[in-house]
Amino acid sequence: MNPLHEKPFRRFFIARSISVAGSALTPVALAFSVLQLTGSAKDLSFVVSAQLIPTVALLLIGGGVADRVGQALLLRVTHFGSGLSQAAIAFCLFTRQPIGYLIGLAFVNGVLQAFTGPALSGIVPQLIGPEGLRRANSLLATVANATKVIGPSVAGVLVATVGGGWALSVDSASFFIAAIVLSLIPVQDRRKKHKEKLFTELRQGWTFFRSTRWFWSVTLAYTVVNLVQMGAWQLLGPVLARGTFGAGGWGAILSCRAAGALVMSVLMVRLNVKRPLLAGQLAMTVAAVPLMLLGLNASVVAIGAATFCAGLASSFGSVLWDTALHTHVPNEMMSRAVAYDQFGSYCAIPIGQLSVIPLATAFGARHVALAAGVIFLGSMVAPLALGSVRRLGSAPVAASPVAAEVSGEVLAEVDTPNTGTAAVAS
Secondary structure, X not given: OOHHHOHHHHHHHHHHHHHHHHHOOHHHHHHHHHHHHHOOHHHHHHHHHHHHHHHHHHHHHHHHHHHHHOHHHHHHHHHHHHHHHHHHHHHHHHOOOOHHHHHHHHHHHHHXXXXXXXXXXXXXXXXXXXXXXXXXXXXXXXXXXXXXXXXXXXXXXXXXXXXXXXXXXXXHHHHHHHHHHXXXXXXXXXXXXXXXOHHHHHHHHHHXXXXXHHHHHHHHHHHHHHHHHHHHHHHXXXXXXXXXXXXXXXXXXXXXXXXXXXXXXXXXXXXXXXXXHHHHHHHHHHHHHHHHHHHOOOOHHHHHHHHHHHHHHHHHHHHHHHHHHHHHOOHHHHHHHXXXXXXXXXXXXXXXXXXXXXXXXXXXXXXXXXXXXXXXXXXXXXXXXXXHHHOOOOEOOOEOHHHHOOOOOOOOOEOOOOOOEOOEOO
């Protein structure tokens, strides 16, 4: 089925497309605007950290709130709030306000992101039936990847010609428009009377998460990947490139990854995968190759080709992971469960970024990059030791007895084997 034939999803897709198109301008525009404003890389790091810290700290709360009040309602509020905060940042850039205002507004954006992320993941299964989930996630990924290819270039042109404030103004407008479109989605918010307190429900979400072996094992794998890959690729990559093929070559490599991700997200609209986690984890081993080639001092052509393939693999694995969550996690638990997954990813990033430079100083940048690639590869393979990961199917099944006990205090560890369909270990 074509998910765009369903009015609720079509409106969500339009809102999401508008929002991500605007947001694709922000990283480049804000970074160069801060540097133009103060000339200090330290100030830029303060702005970036001010957004990341509340996002990590409040993700779990955001997941719990989304499941309580309803994802659609929460998204309307957070998109409207993001529109206001981005408009305020644009005003600060236009009027050259002190950097402290930007840091404070970045903190507000981080708070809003903590509530937006889990709600975005939780709403998709409410808008489309199980048979359309993979295509729906593929369409959403296609738009996101396309904006990553185009957005930075457009932002660079805006910064160079009219200033970064206009890019932030466009982002602000995109949030306001998306909030209006989201308000038109004909879906009932999943609101009900909650006898339990919020933290009780969060504890239930944790019980669900730790009791679902395919869920926590893959989340743990990606946490390790973010720990070793983000710092090694984002920080050591440019350092090593500067001494070899230069900034131009590094930019081409990054473009190759974005292009690969875009190509695969388009292909995923048509592909049907019976074992999503098995296929996704095996494909993601390819994404470790660019790091290893970087450590081995390979040519820019070799790294670029490997990075294109890594983009293909990353998009393939991401769509399958989202579809597995939407298929096998109960809707009423979705945002809380996804919040634990996102929390693991976010909290590992700053640790990796802070530790990679001291490690490179001690052992050599290329050795650290090579080791990071090997650890990346091992982390993707490790979850396949569990039968629940290898055999998780693409079709939903009725909730297992464990799911029925989700409101209880303690759940037993589950690793239910299946053939073709997956038992929902909740």
